[in-house]
Structure formats: C-alpha cells, structure tokens
Amino acid sequence: MTWSKFDRMLKRTAALITVLLLSTAGTASAREPLVVGGTLASVSEAPWAVVLTNTAATRESKRWCGGVLVAANKVLTAAHCAGERVASYGVIQGRADLTDHSLGRFSAVSKVWVHPAYSTATNRNDFAVLTLKKPMTGVPVLRLETNPKADRRGAVPTVYGWGDTADTGPDDTLQKLAVPDLGDATCLGIKGYAENGYTAAANICAGYMDGTGDACQGDSGGPLVLNGRLLGIVSWGRGCAEPQYPGVYAEIAPVAKTLVEQVR
Template identity: 50%
Template structure:
C-alpha cells in the first residue's frame, strides 16, 4: 500500500490494517487516539441498542475497547477487527453513558462469529457475538437490507465512547452526524487502500472536523432507524479529505441474519 496507513478504529489497543495489493491484511500496534471527533453528548436511554464492548486487556480504567449494536436480546453486531482477544476477556455493557460509572446491564460473551472472508479479501469487517446473559426487554436495532440506502447525501449518525480531541471527556457516550459522500469519492481518495464500493460506506466531511475514530470501532452508524454501517477504518481521524469508512450492513445482511438467528 502506498501513502498513509489504513487505520482500523479499534480501541486503545488499536490495530493498523494494511491492505496489500493482493488484498492481504497485516497488523501493527498503533498509539491510542480519541473517539467521536466533533460530536455531542448522547444518551443510551434514547439509543438502548448501543453497546460498549469492553476488554480486560484495555489499558484504560474503564476497559473501553470497541462498540457494538444489540440486534437481538442475545446477539450483538460489531467489527471483525475488534475480535483479536480471547473470548473470555470481553464484556458487553448496555445502558451506561459514562463507562467509568456503574449501572446498566452487563454480559460476557458465549460465542463469536467473524466473517470468514475478513482478512483474506478487502471488506467483510463484520462479526456477531452471542451474549451469555441476554439483554431482555431492551430495544434492538434492525439491520438495513437495501444497498440503495448508501447514496451520497444521506445523513446517518455514528455513536461511540471515548476521549475527544477538544475537551478530553473520557469514556462518555457521544454521537455525530456524518453525511454519506458516496463510493466514487472514497474510491478516489482511498484508491490505494482498497476501498470496497459494494461492501463499505464512505461517510464524513470533505473538510474534516467531525468523524468516528479509534475506540469507536464496531459501533453503529444509524440511518432511518436501522443499522446502516459498522465503524471500520480511516486514515487519521477527522482529517480533511479522509472520511471514515464503515462496513455496509446491507451487503452482509443475509449472512448476518443467519448468524443472528442461529
């Protein structure tokens, strides 16, 4: 790959994913930048399907690692690149606006499914986790099933936890609107990084300033009340000319549905 590194948006033990010309993926450690740049405070009471996916190996006290989305009482959807650690080290947290506070529901993970094509070919950055303790009585988010939803000008919102560049609020649930810029735009600016038009969504601001970032990986990009995308990767965070890239849920919706209903 030429140019800047393609940076997956996993949490503080972030992983750099380098897409080689043959589509293979390599890894290297990255320093911990900040999540949800340029956003505002959000409430899990209003978005109960937003899940924090913590890990005991996280170097921060809150355990912050990645985000996820509740799609069934016992199933959450996240990014494949978040699942590099042993299953026993993950904890799903629901209903906690600030991760260093108590409250909400928690569950360990009983099983993990990662798209088998992830790492072999570009895209496919999706995973389904089964909760040991179902989050019963909590609203779930349906999957987007139409690839036609990925059109330039759409106004989805991305959600996540973590520090911000400006005020250093730690582990606080936040949100930001990131307009869809379209496959043509990201196909041009990420030509050497392996952007996949039929499996990824290009969303953000050409001038930068607002974006998802490390710590937001696996979290929900929501449009019209559906899980539209999954935070995947980008070059830097909120940089001009480098919007965020999200796994396109509609592309993988049939496969995801099979795993969710298994």
Template identity: 60%
Template sequence: MLKRAVLLVGMLLVVTAGARPVVVGGTLASTTEAPWVIALNNSQSGSPSGLYCGATLIRPDTIVTAAHCMDEPMSTYSAVQGRADLADSSVGQVSRIRKVWIHPGYNTKNNRYDVAVLTLSRPFRGVPVLPLETHARADRAGAVPIVYGWGETQGTGPEQTLQKAAVPDLGDGTCLANKSYVAGGYAAATNICAGYRKGGIDACQGDSGGPLVLNGRLLGVVSWGSGCAQPDKPGVYVEVATVAKALLQH
C-alpha cells in the same frame, strides 16, 4: 490508515487500516435514545473503563461489531449496555460473550467484510434492538446517518462518555478517488464513505464496531479511516445491507 479500536496495554491494536478514537466533534448522547448501542470491553484494554470497541444490539442475545475488534481471546471480552458514562459502573447491564462469528470474507489485507456477530452469555431482555438495513440503496450520497461511540474525542468532548455525530454519506466516488483508500481496500460494494470534506467530525479510536444509523436502522459498522476528522479523509464503514443476510443467520 488506522482501524478504530482502542489501544491495548502498551501497543496499538492495528496500524494498517481500521481503528479510531471516540467520536470527534460530536455531541453527548444518552442510552435512552440509543439503548442498542453497546460498549465492547476487554480486560486487556488500555482504557480505564476497559473500552475496546463499540457494537450494536440486534437481538436480545446478539451484538454486531467489527471483525478487527476480535483479536483477543473470547474470554477477555464483555458487553456493556445502558451505560452512557463508562466510569459509572452503578448503571447498565453486563454480559460475557459465549460465541463469536467472524465474516469468512474478512481479511486484514483489504479490510473487506470487517464485521462479526457475538452471542451474549446473558441476553439483554427488555432492551430495544436496532433492525438491520437490508436495502443497498440506503447507501446514497446526501443521506445523513449518525455514528455513535465512546471513543477518543481529541479534546472535543468528555472521554469515555457516549457521543453521537451526524456524518453525511459522501458516496463511494469520494473514497474511490483517494488512492490510499483504494489501496486500503475500499470497495463500493461493501463499504460506505461518510464524513466531512473539511474534516472536524468523525469516528475515531475506540469507535470501531459501533453503529452508523439511518432512519432507525443499522446502516453501517465503524471500520477504518486515515487518522480522525482530517480534511478529505472520511470514515469508512461496513455496508450492512451487503452482509445482512449472513448476520441474521448467526
């Protein structure tokens, strides 16, 4: 399984469970419809734009991303808001990161609590934020949340351009029935299983940390999966409702 962060220069971020490319099989999205979507860049990224992961603006000075994205020195990261095409540096706002909080329950062995809160050096004022989902019942089979990201598209769309895709919530049973997902640490209490049994649409490398949105709230955070958009291998997301209280305290 792979975590869904972008490639570092000359090497893959992780090879255990987590990083994925740009949204595969998605459609173009605008920062007007999703102003709270953040590109988390890193100076060591192998991407031309510096893309490393995704994130979500939950307060003017606070973004949420995946814990596994935070494996480089804090000084190497920057947050980019309002830039659908990451190659166009003439638009959008940029801020450095001044503080990082990683969920104390996170570890690379089981990938649980794969979430982090970053405090911006310069708040993105005047930008709508995305509320956190606080009700665990929102994670229910049949719901159809939307995932956003700039990650790898595997040829299904332009690279480094914000995309979105509807990924049905399959229910915990689907991922728990997959032995490799259980071995990778999938847990009903802390994860969301979303995607298509037939494959074709999914988050991917570069999308790690990005938002899974349902009914105007942050339902999940892109965490890991087995490849990208493969049959019977859905995406795994951190269930925000289980960590919302901790996120709001930082």
C-alpha cells in the same frame, strides 16, 4: 502523514491494539486520536448501542470497541475488534458514562463469530457477532438495513460511540455525530482508499472533507444509523477527522442475509 495499513484498518479500534501495531509499522503518524464534532447522546435514544470491553484494555473502563445489539443475546461489531480470547470480552449496555458503574447491564461473551470472508488485507467483511451469556431482554434492538440503495449520497446517518475525544468532549461517554454520506465516488477518488480496500460493493463513505467530524479510536464496530436501521458499522480510514479523508464504514445491506443467519 504517510499511509500504512495500520492507519487504514485499526484507527478506530482500541488504543492498546493501535499502539502496539503502529509501533511495528514504522510509518504511522504520532497524531493523537480524537473524536471531533460530536455531541452527548443518551442511552434512551440509542439503547442498542453497546460497549465491547476486554481484559487486555489499558483504560480503567476496559473499553475496547463499540457494538450494536441486534438480538437480545447478539451483538454486532467489527471483525478487527474480535481477535482476542472469547473469555476476555464483555458487553455493557445502558451506561452512557462508563465511570458510573451504578447504571447499565453487563454480560460476558460465550461465542465469537467472525465473517468467514473477512480480509485483514482489504478489511472487507469487517463483521463479527458476539453471543452473550446473559441475554439483554427488554432492550430495543436495531434492525439491519437490507436495501443497498440506502447508501446514497446526500443521506445523513448518525454514528454513535464512546471513543477517545482529546478534550473535544468527555472520554468514555456516549456521543453521536451526524456524518453526511459522501457517496462511493468520493472515497474511490481519494489516493490510497481504493488501493487499501475501499469498494462500493462493501463500504460507505461518510464524514466531512474539511475534517469537521469523524469517528475514531474506541469507536470501531459502533453503529451508523439511518432511519431507524443499522446502515453500517465503524470500520477504517486514514487518521481521525483529517481533512480530505472521511470515514469508511462496513455496509450492512450486502451481507445482511449472512448476518441474519448469525443473529437468529
């Protein structure tokens, strides 16, 4: 597989965006997207996990990206998920199976804030905050991690998402996967990662070097959780569950103060 900035930046976002952009890159892989090694999760164990929908999505569910409820009316997601019209977005909470419309809550989005230092060249500061028109009162929210030392080799956070599965599990269904924190040195030592934006100051390197498991398309912006706090969000990587290429997550602690200002 050849490297391209589109493999790096958009592999975890909505399939529609990925297809459109990869078609212009000329160097993208034809490998199908998949989530490997996950298990079914319930909304009761992750009530703060939400689905970001968009009217431009081709899937019947309109699934676009993942997100996390950080206040009754605020959802944190990835900046690379937030480039469409504000009115085109919606947020679903409490629906593990997106085909079951009898469950969960839905809210339209009234405002989208993208981190002012977000870079499409390096994918740093890959954060966006959505303001909901209808606050999801009574739903537990996830606290932001403020300690940079929480990103440490050997920790085992869990990532949640509704992303594609390629028959490793049901599509459009909430799944979880424990992804060991491999430490910054691991990703910095991988050819292409540092050159394409990985930095110890802003990212978390987590997953399996043997390709056992990974987040992928449709999971962008979803929560990476450790000890009841939001450690990071799904951001980028090369391929999906490719051996020797773990996932890259946008780290919360370095930008926690900026994010807190947006979710008050």
